[in-house]
Amino acid sequence: MDFETVIGFETHVELKTRTKLFCDCPVKYEASPNAFICPVCTGQPGALPVLNKKAVEHTIRTGLALNCEINPQARFARKNYFYPDLPKGYQISQFERPFCENGFLEIPGDDGQPYAVGIKRIHLEEDAGKLVHSAGSFEESEYSLVDYNRSSIPLMEIVTDHERNPLRSLSEARAYLEKLRQILQYIEVSDCVIEMGQFRCDVNISLRPVNSRVFGNRSEIKNMASIRYILNALEYEVNRQSEVLQSGELVPQETRLFDEEKKITLPMRSKEDAPDYRYFPDPDLLEIEIDQGLIEEIEETMPELPDMRVRRITKAFGIPNGDVMILTKDKGVSDYFEGCASYCRDMKRLSRWMIKDLFKLLKDASLPIEECPVAPGDFSDLVNLIAGGDITDRIGRVVLGEMFTRGGSPGAIIEKKGLKPIQDTDLLTNLVKEVITENPKTVARIKDGDKKPIDFLIGQIMKKTKGKANPKSLRPLIEKILSEENS
Ligand SMILES: [Zn+2]
Structure with missing residues (x-):
């Protein structure tokens, strides 16, 4: 029997705000434990939450970028469960009436056609604190400490639609995650730094016979931060579940754990359902009215989205599509490219030199493009010199290396190092x-x-x-x- 894969994501994105979701504690990453806490984000009796407007705006902005309907009324709910990193005994999240619903995100589908992945909802919630174990793992530890710096940092959860255009393969799953991350970076609601846990996913996957309308039981793998591990886990699950189904058995609905070393998933617990959390509207937070004026204001200040930028750059500069895709993948990179383009006389050469030579230098130095030591104007000057035949590619590389490590304009470096072409x-x-x-x-x-x-x-x-x-x-x-x- 042939099976088709149904993959869903609940992606938690840490929003870029100055302060936490319900108090004015700053959002800072490098701080000693519990440096930024207050009675609200540590759940002291009587402390009342006050909603961060910026976080709401970021959520609505994301909703608009992902083609969602924005609910005129939204509501926060308490999700009840106990864990030491959750001082209130509940997490403030949303259940009924999230900020955004029924959207889609277009990706290149496996059949080569654009595919609009269904987005079921986008809601806002608070993050929990962090347990710090005395030894490497919980099992080996004598004690654990809690750091509440992260407690109540705004998280936006983006949930794909299980029934309306779900993801159908590993390659579509990858395309979805990459595109989602790219859009969130472009609209500047989150930096989405994977290493810092700013973009984490709960992944669910099930198989069903091809052409069946009924969904199979799902496995859920929680809190995955690396796209590579997500794909490893999904690949393992596709094989495991199809073996179970081929043998005539049922896949149990459960939450599984991914073992990064063995690249396998292991059963953790049977999956909990919404009733287990006893959601109810948070009485401390009023219903939020989203007026049309705010939505329009956010729409008007929406930055250019990646697809639009791809089209514009292709049209304006006439460089090959493969290059445009690489140059627009990251907003910082395409900003840099456009910074150079305004001074440059040879766009194709500019894109090649960026992709081949500048990227390599950045990679070797482990620097993001935002920290590139070569200013866009200087980089264009260099490309202009090469394009004009003033210096050869080889000398160009020497000059670029010097610009990168010691700084300076290409003209000055050529002069100083005696790299001028022989005219005699x-x-x-x-x-x-x-x-x-x-x-x-x-x-x-x-x-x-x-x-x-x-x-x-x-x-x-x-x-x-x-x-x-x-x-x-x-x-x-x-x-x-x-x-x-x-x-
Ligand atoms: Zn606080």
């Missing part, structure tokens, strides 16, 4: 003659009418000058000298 015709003529004398066999072939070995002679001269001759001017010079020898 007498010197070049002597070099050509030298190479001709040193390579009699090659020269004989050229004289017999084979033009190809001229490239070899050019290469020899470039070697002697350490790349400082201009290959374009060498060719006619070699031809001229050889024809003079012939006559």
Whole structure:
């Protein structure tokens, strides 16, 4: 029997706000434990929450970017459960009437057509604190401590629709996560730094016979932060579940744990359902009215979305689609590219130099593009010099390396390091003659009418000058000298 895969995501995104969701404690990452806490975010009796407006705006902005309906009234609810990192004994979340519902996110589907992945809802909730164990793991620890700095940091949860256009494969799952992260970065609601847990997913997956309308039982894998691990876990589950189903048994509905080392999932507990949490409207927080004016204001200030940017850059600069996709994947990268483009005379060369050379330097130095030591104006100057034939690619790379490590404009570096191309015709003529004398066999072939070995002679001269001759001017010079020898 053939099965089809149904994958769903609940993605928790840490919103970029100055303060927490219900108090004015700052959101800071590098701080000693419990440096930023107050009676509200540690659940002291009598402390009352006050909603952060920015977090609501970010949620609505995301809803609009993901084509959702924005509910005119939204409501917070208490999700009740006990855990030491949750001081109130409940998490403030949303149940009925989340801020946004019924949207979609378009990705390239496996069939090559655009596919609108259903978004069921987007809601806002608070994060929990963090347990710090005395040893490496909970089992080995003598005691655990709680750090509430993260408690009540705003989290936005984006839930895909299980029934309306779910994700159907691993490659669609990857495309969805990458596109979602890209959009959230573009609209500046979150930095989505995976290493800092700012983009975490609960993943669910089930299989059903092809063309069946009924859904199979789901496995859920909680709190996954790495896209690579998510895909590993999904791949394992596809194989495991199809084996169970092939053998005629049922897949139990359960929550499973991903073992990063063995790349397998293991049963953790039977899946809890909404009734287990006894959701009820939070009496401390009034119903929120979202007026049309606010929605319009957010719509008007919506930054350009990735798809729009791809279309605009393709049209404006005429660079190949593959390059445009790479340059727009990350907002910082495309901002940098456009910063260069306004000074640059050769867009194709600019994109190639960015993708091949600048990216490599950044990668080797583990720097994000935002911290690139080369200013866009200087980078364009360099590309202009190469495009104009003033310096060779090879010298260009030397200059770029210097700009990257020590700073400075390309002109100044070329001057200081004596990297200017050799303009002295007498010197070049002597070099050509030298190479001709040193390579009699090659020269004989050229004289017999084979033009190809001229490239070899050019290469020899470039070697002697350490790349400082201009290959374009060498060719006619070699031809001229050889024809003079012939006559
Ligand atoms: Zn607080």
